[in-house]
Amino acid sequence: MREAMFIKKNAEKWDRYQHSPTDNPDETAERFVNLIDDLSYAKTFYPKSKVTRWVNGIAAGIYQSIYKNKKEKYSRIFTFWKYELPLLFKRYHRIFLFTTIVFVLFVAIGVFSSKENPDFVRGVLGDNYVDMTEENIEKGDPFGVYKDGNPFSMFVWIGFNNIKVAFLAFIGGFTLGLVTIYIMWSNGIMLGSFQYMFFAKGLGIKSVMVIWIHGTLEISAIVIAATAGFVLAAGILFPGTYSRFESFKRNGKDAAKILISLVPVFIVAAFFESYVTHLMSQTYDKAKNTGLPVWASVSILAVSSLFIIWYFVILPIRLHRKGYYIQTDGIINRVKKDNA
Numbered sequence: 001m002r003e004a005m006f007i008k009k010n011a012e013k014w015d016r017y018q019h020s021p022t023d024n025p026d027e028t029a030e031r032f033v034n035l036i037d038d039l040s041y042a043k044t045f046y047p048k049s050k051v052t053r054w055v056n057g058i059a060a061g062i063y064q065s066i067y068k069n070k071k072e073k074y075s076r077i078f079t080f081w082k083y084e085l086p087l088l089f090k091r092y093h094r095i096f097l098f099t100t101i102v103f104v105l106f107v108a109i110g111v112f113s114s115k116e117n118p119d120f121v122r123g124v125l126g127d128n129y130v131d132m133t134e135e136n137i138e139k140g141d142p143f144g145v146y147k148d149g150n151p152f153s154m155f156v157w158i159g160f161n162n163i164k165v166a167f168l169a170f171i172g173g174f175t176l177g178l179v180t181i182y183i184m185w186s187n188g189i190m191l192g193s194f195q196y197m198f199f200a201k202g203l204g205i206k207s208v209m210v211i212w213i214h215g216t217l218e219i220s221a222i223v224i225a226a227t228a229g230f231v232l233a234a235g236i237l238f239p240g241t242y243s244r245f246e247s248f249k250r251n252g253k254d255a256a257k258i259l260i261s262l263v264p265v266f267i268v269a270a271f272f273e274s275y276v277t278h279l280m281s282q283t284y285d286k287a288k289n290t291g292l293p294v295w296a297s298v299s300i301l302a303v304s305s306l307f308i309i310w311y312f313v314i315l316p317i318r319l320h321r322k323g324y325y326i327q328t329d330g331i332i333n334r335v336k337k338d339n340a
Contacts, residue, residue: 003046010038018058023326028062035059083332085261087324088254090316092231099227103188110192124193142203151274159270162218166225170259173232180229187222209297214273216304221265228255
């Protein structure tokens with residue numbers, strides 16, 4: 001084949017390989033094999049041609065993107081948290097937005113229903129819990145429920161329970177998201193009713209300062225776990241150009257990574273609830289208004305909120321705009337841009 005014909009036949013493909021990278025491992029392997037075939041042909045018939053150097057450069061770039069991060073096992077952990085997880089989560093920002101809106105809607109339903117029907121709170125939280133809370137409020141100890149128990153035992157139980165709820169929200173994806181929706185519904189209605197009970201008693205701001213110290217991370221993590229469940233369901237319902245089984249495998253792997261990333265968040269939230277909230281409930285006094293200083297409560301709330309917003313929303317968008325993408329499992333590459 002004449003060199004001009006060889007170039008005309010393959011130039012469009014080479015240009016696409018060079019300027020349109022893919023994060024699909026199978027397609028990456030296919031591209032590399034095709035380039036090796038083209039390179040072998042070019043070296044045989046056009047060894048001194050510029051086209052041979054071009055194809056060789058593209059193949060070398062793909063090869064380096066596959067193997068460059070396999071030097072150290074610890075760099076894999078660093079890469080996962082700094083690049084892979086945020087970039088992976090960026091793929092599912094629309095699902096995350098959908099999940100957040102639905103959860104907020106469920107909370108709003110809980111608040112509205114509690115306001116319109118006083119018995120609704122008892123139906124959701126139970127008579128015993130409501131009676132106990134109202135009794136504590138009358139005694140000037142509204143957060144007395146957090147006093148009971150050994151802090152370490154609370155830490156273990158709370159952490160385990162939160163992780164269990166997150167896991168159920170995740171595997172709810174196998175039911176096409178129906179179980180995930182139910183978990184969001186039950187938690188959202190409960191949260192709305194719970195918060196309304198304190199606001200109705202004039203303790204809304206104080207409850208935020210005490211309860212949301214751990215609730216910010218805890219509730220955010222449950223919403224993100226539900227997102228993982230919907231990611232799994234989307235792999236089954238919307239396979240796109242993949243086979244349904246292949247789509248399920250891809251989304252299932254991504255959803256599992258999202259779920260695993262929440263374990264540290266739940267541990268920190270459990271620590272806040274079992275130690276910080278526990279301490280505040282023990283020192284709270286209605287008359288003296290003692291407890292954790294307001295600045296400390298606000299700082300914990302602000303840092304927790306900023307962490308969730310930064311890591312799961314802002315950082316993924318920034319990395320994407322800078323041209324970073326996942327080449328293969330854990331292998332991060334970057335498309336160079338003029339303004340990057």
